[in-house]
Amino acid sequence: MTNTTAPIKDNQTYQISSRRMDVDKVIVPAVTIFIALLLFFFMLFPLWTILKLSFFEQGQLGLANFTLANFEKYFSTPRLLNALWHSLYISIATTVIVTVVIFFFAYAMTRTTIPGKPFFRNIIMMPLVAPSIVQALALIYLFGRNGLITAHLLNTDWNIYGATGIIISEVLYCLPHAFVILFTTLSAVDIRLDEAAESLGATPFKVFTRITLPSAKYGIFSAAALTFNLTITDFGNPVVIGGNYNVLATEIYAQVTNMYRFDLGATISIILLIPSLMAFMLNYYISRKTFSMISGAAKPDIPPSRPLKKWLNTAYCTLVSISIILIFATVVMGSFVKVWPYDWTLTLQHYKFPSIGGYSAIWTSVWVSMVVGVVGSFITLVAAYMMETRRPYFKQFIYFLSVMPAAIPGLVMGLGYILAFNKPYYWFYGTPWIIVINIVICNFTLGILSSISNLRNIDSSIEEASISLGGDTIRTFFQIIFPLSRVAFFQNFVYFFMRSMTTISAVIFLVSASVHLAAIEIIMLDNDGWTASANAMCTCIIVIVMLMLGILHFVSKMTGKRTQVLNQV
Amino acid sequence: MSKKLVLENLSKHYGSLIAVNNVNLEIEPGEFLCFLGPSGCGKTTILRMITGFEEVSDGKIIYDDNVINDVIPQKRQFGIVFQSYALFPNMTVNQNIAFGLKMRKMPQAQINSRVAEMLKLTGLTGWENHYPSQLSGGQQQRVALGRAIAIEPSVLLLDEPLSALDAKIRVRLRIVIKRLQEELGITMIYVTHDQEEALALADRVVIMRDGEFRQIGSPWEVYKKPKSSFIAEFVGTSNFLSGDKQNGKVRFGPYQFKVSGLDEIKADSVHIAIRPENVEMVGVTIAEENCLPSNMIETTADVINFLGAVVRITFALESEEMLIDIPEKEFERIRLKRRDKMKLYFPPDAFHIYTEHFRKLI
Numbered sequence: 001m002t003n004t005t006a007p008i009k010d011n012q013t014y015q016i017s018s019r020r021m022d023v024d025k026v027i028v029p030a031v032t033i034f035i036a037l038l039l040f041f042f043m044l045f046p047l048w049t050i051l052k053l054s055f056f057e058q059g060q061l062g063l064a065n066f067t068l069a070n071f072e073k074y075f076s077t078p079r080l081l082n083a084l085w086h087s088l089y090i091s092i093a094t095t096v097i098v099t100v101v102i103f104f105f106a107y108a109m110t111r112t113t114i115p116g117k118p119f120f121r122n123i124i125m126m127p128l129v130a131p132s133i134v135q136a137l138a139l140i141y142l143f144g145r146n147g148l149i150t151a152h153l154l155n156t157d158w159n160i161y162g163a164t165g166i167i168i169s170e171v172l173y174c175l176p177h178a179f180v181i182l183f184t185t186l187s188a189v190d191i192r193l194d195e196a197a198e199s200l201g202a203t204p205f206k207v208f209t210r211i212t213l214p215s216a217k218y219g220i221f222s223a224a225a226l227t228f229n230l231t232i233t234d235f236g237n238p239v240v241i242g243g244n245y246n247v248l249a250t251e252i253y254a255q256v257t258n259m260y261r262f263d264l265g266a267t268i269s270i271i272l273l274i275p276s277l278m279a280f281m282l283n284y285y286i287s288r289k290t291f292s293m294i295s296g297a298a299k300p301d302i303p304p305s306r307p308l309k310k311w312l313n314t315a316y317c318t319l320v321s322i323s324i325i326l327i328f329a330t331v332v333m334g335s336f337v338k339v340w341p342y343d344w345t346l347t348l349q350h351y352k353f354p355s356i357g358g359y360s361a362i363w364t365s366v367w368v369s370m371v372v373g374v375v376g377s378f379i380t381l382v383a384a385y386m387m388e389t390r391r392p393y394f395k396q397f398i399y400f401l402s403v404m405p406a407a408i409p410g411l412v413m414g415l416g417y418i419l420a421f422n423k424p425y426y427w428f429y430g431t432p433w434i435i436v437i438n439i440v441i442c443n444f445t446l447g448i449l450s451s452i453s454n455l456r457n458i459d460s461s462i463e464e465a466s467i468s469l470g471g472d473t474i475r476t477f478f479q480i481i482f483p484l485s486r487v488a489f490f491q492n493f494v495y496f497f498m499r500s501m502t503t504i505s506a507v508i509f510l511v512s513a514s515v516h517l518a519a520i521e522i523i524m525l526d527n528d529g530w531t532a533s534a535n536a537m538c539t540c541i542i543v544i545v546m547l548m549l550g551i552l553h554f555v556s557k558m559t560g561k562r563t564q565v566l567n568q569v
Numbered sequence: 570m571s572k573k574l575v576l577e578n579l580s581k582h583y584g585s586l587i588a589v590n591n592v593n594l595e596i597e598p599g600e601f602l603c604f605l606g607p608s609g610c611g612k613t614t615i616l617r618m619i620t621g622f623e624e625v626s627d628g629k630i631i632y633d634d635n636v637i638n639d640v641i642p643q644k645r646q647f648g649i650v651f652q653s654y655a656l657f658p659n660m661t662v663n664q665n666i667a668f669g670l671k672m673r674k675m676p677q678a679q680i681n682s683r684v685a686e687m688l689k690l691t692g693l694t695g696w697e698n699h700y701p702s703q704l705s706g707g708q709q710q711r712v713a714l715g716r717a718i719a720i721e722p723s724v725l726l727l728d729e730p731l732s733a734l735d736a737k738i739r740v741r742l743r744i745v746i747k748r749l750q751e752e753l754g755i756t757m758i759y760v761t762h763d764q765e766e767a768l769a770l771a772d773r774v775v776i777m778r779d780g781e782f783r784q785i786g787s788p789w790e791v792y793k794k795p796k797s798s799f800i801a802e803f804v805g806t807s808n809f810l811s812g813d814k815q816n817g818k819v820r821f822g823p824y825q826f827k828v829s830g831l832d833e834i835k836a837d838s839v840h841i842a843i844r845p846e847n848v849e850m851v852g853v854t855i856a857e858e859n860c861l862p863s864n865m866i867e868t869t870a871d872v873i874n875f876l877g878a879v880v881r882i883t884f885a886l887e888s889e890e891m892l893i894d895i896p897e898k899e900f901e902r903i904r905l906k907r908r909d910k911m912k913l914y915f916p917p918d919a920f921h922i923y924t925e926h927f928r929k930l931i
Contacts, residue, residue, distance in 0.1 A: 013721075014673035014674060014675045016643050017642060021641060021643055021644060024643075036771070078808050164703055168663035391791055461651040461652075461654075461655035462657060464642075464649065464655065465649065465651060465713075465716075466641075466668070467622075467649065468620060468645075468670055469648075469668050469672055469717075469720060470643045470673060471643070471672055472672075473644065475672065479657075480657050480659065482661060508706070
């Protein structure tokens with residue numbers, strides 16, 4: 001048998017290239033430093049600028065310049081102070097409503113055998129494909145001064161502008177976000193606990209209050225904290241439906257764009273940052289506990305629910321779904337009829353956008369979102385790979401920086417960007433690139449978290465196998481880790497694309513005379529009274545996002561067989 | 570092509586936890602060495618320090634007279650076979666085996682012939698275009714072996730490579746590994762907690778416990794001459810009896826056993842161990858006239874386990890649960906049943922004497 005090895009034995013032995021290994025030594029530090037710098041320059045630096053502007057006169061650092069005048073002004077001006085109370089009121093009300101509504105929805109989806117679960121699931125996730133303005137637009141068409149229901153069906157003077165309108169819009173906007181958390185929690189908790197309690201003689205009510213609710217408590221808190229954060233930082237809905245009812249987010253915008261009071265805008269940003277940071281920290285703290293409760297044990301099928309329970313839950317889910325469908329149907333319909341709600345003749349006239357942006361804004365949005373999708377999902381995957389497998393120095397610090405963006409309201413970040421980068425030597429200012437950077441940074445957290453959880457599913461021996469065979473960092477990443485992360489990469493791409501197409505608050509300060517974005521156009525159109533065209537623009541965004549989802553769904557189905565094979569490993 | 574590998578005063582600490590405590594070993598070129606020990610004994614940590622994935626806290630790893638503590642894993646030219654196979658799921662068998670060669674910029678023609686040779690060596694010819702997920706566990710581990718050997722490693726390190734496999738395939742792959750080692754002459758360092766596997770494969774076995782080497786020797790030595798009661802229990806199976814030294818015999822309860830080598834022991838109370846296959850059944854495996862009367866007992870059979878080649882019978886001796894193995898052929902003649910009386914003999918020279926007693930926690 002020894003002669004079998006003989007033929008390939010030649011005198012030349014092949015070695016791992018030393019130069020490549022020398023390069024490899026600097027790759028990890030270089031990439032880590034790059035990511036740290038990215039987050040420093042495009043997250044901490046703008047935040048620092050805001051902080052400076054609110055606490056120092058003219059934003060000039062120095063003991064003599066330190067001032068609390070902005071804060072004094074804020075707390076002594078009733079209109080400004082009210083914005084804080086308004087924001088808290090709206091956010092707390094929304095949080096309570098959303099948590100209750102979505103808990104029962106998620107309960108029905110996980111603990112009962114109602115029919116049509118995939119349908120309900122798709123519907124509840126729908127608000128993600130539209131800017132957080134679609135709810136307000138639809139509610140105005142239905143319950144506004146000229147609303148279909150208020151003015152025409154009920155003939156009442158009551159309308160939805162103000163706090164009620166904001167709360168209902170925010171509820172309908174936050175549902176999918178809260179649903180994802182509670183759905184995960186409730187599916188993770190072992191249903192056999194319920195069965196065990198029932199077999200010991202507990203009544204269904206007791207089972208619910210003593211077993212189901214306590215076991216989901218972290219999920220409930222986490223969903224509540226997230227809802228609070230989303231609501232208090234949202235800009236699109238309150239600006240459209242709020243009327244004179246100002247909240248912190250709309251006040252920042254008003255101070256900056258109408259009054260040119262950047263210092264006050266910065267001050268309100270700090271005030272907005274505090275509650276949203278608190279909610280984020282709470283959520284961060286809780287979600288760690290939630291995941292520790294999820295066990296890998298096989299879950300048995302849910303036993304068939306009793307008929308009454310089944311139909312009550314089905315009716316409930318239908319009701320929630322109808323309200324979401326109603327929102328989307330109203331906006332789409334409103335964009336196609338001549339004069340809502342008087343003249344129902346179908347028309348395309350609202351798609352001849354009267355603003356400067358128009359279709360070019362849509363194209364800009366699409367290509368910006370494509371770039372954001374590719375760059376965002378790639379950078380977060382690389383960053384996650386470095387942190388998870390290469391254990392660089394300051395790993396904890398980089399990780400902390402990476403999850404921070406989720407705590408910062410988009411509007412605050414956007415304001416920070418104009419304050420920090422509105423200098424002639426920042427060539428990217430005023431170009432679409434600053435928008436790309438901003439959106440990538442604003443959504444960095446979720447991208448990196450999902451990349452990390454994906455990498456943790458890859459057996460660490462695979463990485464070591466590659467290294468022991470002579471694989472350097474770059475080739476290990478591109479030949480093994482990247483192909484194995486393809487599914488997560490697609491998912492992250494969709495996420496970044498969707499966020500980029502629909503975000504308003506992050507980029508509203510960054511659009512300029514030459515750079516228009518579709519989501520911002522909606523606000524501009526609505527502001528100028530072109531409500532139907534605003535609806536049309538909204539419809540365009542929805543269609544584009546749905547198309548992208550469809551394409552990626554198709555692609556992943558086409559490669560599904562290989563993907564499945566890969567996932568088994 | 571393998572050279573001598575030396576571990577010198579090697580230690581690994583994790584904070585205050587000592588995983589490996591100052592161990593020394595010289596591994597000869599072409600040797601098949603097994604690290605054997607219960608989980609958490611530090612055997613995998615040693616392996617990972619040799620591979621370079623774990624930093625050395627103290628001491629040296631010396632290969633071919635060079636200290637390699639700080640050499641990066643890629644440069645060590647050591648092949649590794651993992652318990653989880655760790656095949657690249659996105660690559661075919663061919664691509665997996667060729668990976669290390671590609672990293673070394675070997676020309677494609679040579680890669681092809683080398684891969685073909687590896688396929689032949691591991692018995693995988695015909696499977697080259699399959700993905701790992703299309704192979705059985707045993708086949709996947711063969712690919713992993715081929716992939717590790719393809720780069721002509723100076724040392725092949727195997728970390729419990731067979732633990733994830735079925736018993737049958739495990740035994741078959743054992744033979745594949747042993748044959749590869751003998752044909753290629755590579756130093757192989759093999760980590761396992763399966764004593765049977767270690768005895769079957771190794772030229773030398775290193776028995777580890779609590780981060781230390783407890784016994785180093787050939788499989789025959791560690792089985793026949795276990796240095797401590799722990800090893801007597803861990804390698805194979807042993808019956809233990811505790812008693813007092815009296816009149817040159819070991820006394821426990823009403824019994825006084827003659828035990829060879831007892832005079833050399835200083836302590837007054839001793840623990841004696843005997844393997845189940847060394848206990849004789851009087852009138853079946855040994856004639857009564859060949860037995861010392863003091864070492865004979867009468868007892869009743871308890872549980873009878875049919876193990877194939879041997880039959881294992883449980884019995885009680887002074888509240889100790891004991892085992893005797895008798896060849897299946899002998900058993901067939903007597904057809905013993907539960908609660909049947911039997912006469913057993915404990916040959917004096919079959920005992921090992923220990924002054925400490927390791928109690929297995931079950």
